[in-house]
Amino acid sequence: MELFDVIIVGSGPSAVSALASLKNKRVLVLDVGIVSDSVTHSLNDSISSLKKKNEINFSEVIGDNLESLNNINHEYLSPKVKAPLMRYISNKFNEFNKFKTKNFFVLGSYAKGGLSNAWGGGSMRYTNEDLAGFPISYADLKEYYDLLTDKIGIAGKNDDLQDEFFAEKNLLPAPKLNFLAEALLKKYKKKLRFFHKNNLFIGFPRSAYITSTKKNREIYDYKGLEFFKPYTNSIYNSKLFLEEIINENANITYVHNKIVTTFAEKENRIDVIAMDIESKSNTIFSTKRLILAAGCLNTSRIVLNSFKDYETQLPMLDNLVTYIPFVNFKFIGKKEDNEFIPPQLILLTKDSKNKYLCSMYKLNATLCGDYLMDFPLSIKGTLSAVKYLVPSILIMQVFYPDHQKSKNFLKLTKDGVIEISYEQEEKRGSIEKKIISSFRKLGFYSLSFLVKKLQPGNSFHYSGTLPMKKTPSKFQTDSECRLFGTKNIFIADGSVFPVLPAKNNTFTIMANAMRIGEIVNKSL
Amino acid sequence: MSPASPKEENLTREVEYIFKNLFPKKELTQDIKIQYTLFGNKLCNTGNNVKIRKIIDHKLDVEAIEFFLRIRDRENILTQKIHALIYLIEVKKDFYDEFYVEKDFLLKGLFTLIYFTLRSIYKFFKGFIQVRLYGII
Numbered sequence: 001m002e003l004f005d006v007i008i009v010g011s012g013p014s015a016v017s018a019l020a021s022l023k024n025k026r027v028l029v030l031d032v033g034i035v036s037d038s039v040t041h042s043l044n045d046s047i048s049s050l051k052k053k054n055e056i057n058f059s060e061v062i063g064d065n066l067e068s069l070n071n072i073n074h075e076y077l078s079p080k081v082k083a084p085l086m087r088y089i090s091n092k093f094n095e096f097n098k099f100k101t102k103n104f105f106v107l108g109s110y111a112k113g114g115l116s117n118a119w120g121g122g123s124m125r126y127t128n129e130d131l132a133g134f135p136i137s138y139a140d141l142k143e144y145y146d147l148l149t150d151k152i153g154i155a156g157k158n159d160d161l162q163d164e165f166f167a168e169k170n171l172l173p174a175p176k177l178n179f180l181a182e183a184l185l186k187k188y189k190k191k192l193r194f195f196h197k198n199n200l201f202i203g204f205p206r207s208a209y210i211t212s213t214k215k216n217r218e219i220y221d222y223k224g225l226e227f228f229k230p231y232t233n234s235i236y237n238s239k240l241f242l243e244e245i246i247n248e249n250a251n252i253t254y255v256h257n258k259i260v261t262t263f264a265e266k267e268n269r270i271d272v273i274a275m276d277i278e279s280k281s282n283t284i285f286s287t288k289r290l291i292l293a294a295g296c297l298n299t300s301r302i303v304l305n306s307f308k309d310y311e312t313q314l315p316m317l318d319n320l321v322t323y324i325p326f327v328n329f330k331f332i333g334k335k336e337d338n339e340f341i342p343p344q345l346i347l348l349t350k351d352s353k354n355k356y357l358c359s360m361y362k363l364n365a366t367l368c369g370d371y372l373m374d375f376p377l378s379i380k381g382t383l384s385a386v387k388y389l390v391p392s393i394l395i396m397q398v399f400y401p402d403h404q405k406s407k408n409f410l411k412l413t414k415d416g417v418i419e420i421s422y423e424q425e426e427k428r429g430s431i432e433k434k435i436i437s438s439f440r441k442l443g444f445y446s447l448s449f450l451v452k453k454l455q456p457g458n459s460f461h462y463s464g465t466l467p468m469k470k471t472p473s474k475f476q477t478d479s480e481c482r483l484f485g486t487k488n489i490f491i492a493d494g495s496v497f498p499v500l501p502a503k504n505n506t507f508t509i510m511a512n513a514m515r516i517g518e519i520v521n522k523s524l
Numbered sequence: 525m526s527p528a529s530p531k532e533e534n535l536t537r538e539v540e541y542i543f544k545n546l547f548p549k550k551e552l553t554q555d556i557k558i559q560y561t562l563f564g565n566k567l568c569n570t571g572n573n574v575k576i577r578k579i580i581d582h583k584l585d586v587e588a589i590e591f592f593l594r595i596r597d598r599e600n601i602l603t604q605k606i607h608a609l610i611y612l613i614e615v616k617k618d619f620y621d622e623f624y625v626e627k628d629f630l631l632k633g634l635f636t637l638i639y640f641t642l643r644s645i646y647k648f649f650k651g652f653i654q655v656r657l658y659g660i661i
């Protein structure tokens with residue numbers, strides 16, 4: 001049997017970042033790896049322009065089985081994964097993965113590229129303050145953040161948020177702003193003293209969007225089609241980077257259609273057992289080092305399954321989310337310029353306990369049906385007012401930080417079901433009140449009763465099940481992300497985060513995965 | 525073409541009634557009827573908690589009843605069906621003007637918003653009364 005130097009499980013951002021540090025080794029990437037086989041015909045302009053031109057292809061936008069209407073009578077799905085051509089992202093995941101949970105929203109992916117097929121590209125570095133609780137510091141990650149910034153292309157600006165996101169030389173130009181965000185920023189600059197005094201900082205997000213020429217990549221066209229059309233080349237997707245690495249390195253093998261179920265560490269090798277999703281037959285692959293990067297939920301399943309542990313409750317972290325809608329009355333009835341990226345600006349704020357990251361979005365790219373029923377008006381009222389109201393609306397998504405709590409856990413049952421329990425101890429609402437009252441100074445109005453508190457799980461930042469610790473114990477990892485009690489098994493995804501700051505976590509998952517890849521490389 | 529089942533006939537009656545109430549000046553096309561029926565057929569498996577038939581038989585104010593029910597329980601079947609209808613019409617060119625403005629209309633926008641906020645309050649109470657009076661849920 002062939003003995004690989006390294007087996008990496010998964011093809012999401014964590015797996016592909018670990019792989020980037022192992023290009024000179026004989027690596028096998030094992031993945032389920034579902035791809036979209038759809039060829040799009042109509043999707044060559046923004047949805048609103050296509051509607052106007054009467055060029056909407058119903059099958060591609062709503063779907064022959066009404067896929068885009070999924071949210072109405074099924075569980076909530078992000079607009080990014082419910083359009084008919086985007087269904088491949090979550091395809092088969094629930095067929096092979098059973099979950100039991102009362103109040104936690106689960107979304108997973110078996111796609112080649114994992115959830116990066118759907119992500120919003122928000123790519124912020126963690127500061128040392130964010131990394132408090134980790135056994136590593138910013139200095140351990142900096143080199144990898146820099147490499148990633150250069151390689152994948154991060155758009156942004158060194159502005160009022162640079163203490164938080166770091167001043168960087170290699171940023172691509174910040175994306176265009178919509179008139180609403182422009183007005184907000186202008187007003188904010190006039191009221192800087194007030195905002196700084198109250199710990200409120202506004203600036204551009206850091207996004208993995210290509211906004212100026214970069215090798216082999218298209219420049220983002222501001223049409224918002226990433227909600228409907230697979231593989232937008234101008235937004236980072238680990239599938240595209242995986243394919244590039246495989247094309248350039250003959251020593252790297254990619255095998256898909258395999259669900260890794262367990263591993264067994266032997267004297268001088270690790271056996272990895274994987275089930276074929278078509279034939280359901282098992283194959284054993286052997287390796288010197290194993291890197292699990294199947295996303296937090298799947299990596300946890302593989303680990304618990306391998307130790308046949310049906311008792312232990314692993315800690316479960318996720319950023320709680322609330323939405324605040326804001327209206328700027330000056331822009332009611334304004335003709336919309338529909339060409340901008342949905343994440344417009346970021347607000348960073350603190351209270352006595354926590355730091356919160358709040359992304360401000362425009363409602364331009366998705367279908368109107370996705371938000372119309374949220375207006376507190378009768379349906380005729382909504383239909384009459386919406387076209388005037390939407391240009392004046394900014395939606396703010398507030399992320400809450402998370403840390404280990406005994407009531408929030410994940411465990412595996414004997415019949416293969418993952419049980420997730422997540423109780424919302426955190427009382428949400430007071431930070432929103434502070435933001436609402438401060439934003440009045442900018443001409444943006446909201447009311448506390450309009451704040452929407454999403455079910456836990458909706459940030460998709462699942463983390464923390466196998467936390468890295470200075471002195472780890474069972475089902476924890478060390479500062480090199482080696483699983484306790486094993487010699488050569490490493491975890492490279494969000495499972496290793498011991499705490500979850502209120503910030504998009506993927507960029508840090510990627511930087512850490514590159515670091516682990518390098519540690520593994522050096523060990524061979 | 526196979527004859528419509530009683531359930532499909534009901535769904536067709538339903539969409540005709542709702543559509544006429546919401547868009548009195550627009551034409552309900554055959555494809556919207558078919559798509560609505562498809563949605564209704566899939567959806568009805570989740571159970572029916574609103575007596576939509578009664579709304580039609582008594583020619584009640586579907587807008588008012590839906591608004592009252594939505595505020596009470598967002599997942600009621602009438603809201604789901606109207607929500608589906610919105611998705612189905614918004615991709616039609618005929619309805620483009622319902623969703624987008626082509627020029628700046630600040631005053632008209634403000635006036636519309638104030639008028640429909642007040643009207644929605646009235647509709648809420650009207651919905652409440654009709655739901656109670658006619659045993660809609």
Ligand SMILES: Cc1cc2nc3c(=O)[nH]c(=O)nc-3n(C[C@H](O)[C@H](O)[C@H](O)COP(=O)(O)OP(=O)(O)OC[C@H]3O[C@@H](n4cnc5c(N)ncnc54)[C@H](O)[C@@H]3O)c2cc1C
Nearest residue numbers: 010011012013014110114115119120121122260295504506
């Ligand atoms: C709508 C949406 C928007 C988001 N926006 C952002 C954002 O703006 N910023 C941000 O930081 N994060 C964002 N995220 C989260 C981000 O997508 C995830 O954090 C990231 O994809 C995690 O990467 P991963 O490699 O750990 O796992 P995943 O992306 O989940 O990849 C898992 C991979 O493992 C494979 N796999 C799984 N199980 C097995 C198995 N048993 N055997 C073999 N292979 C397996 C899958 O095929 C897949 O390739 C968003 C997510 C969603 C859904």
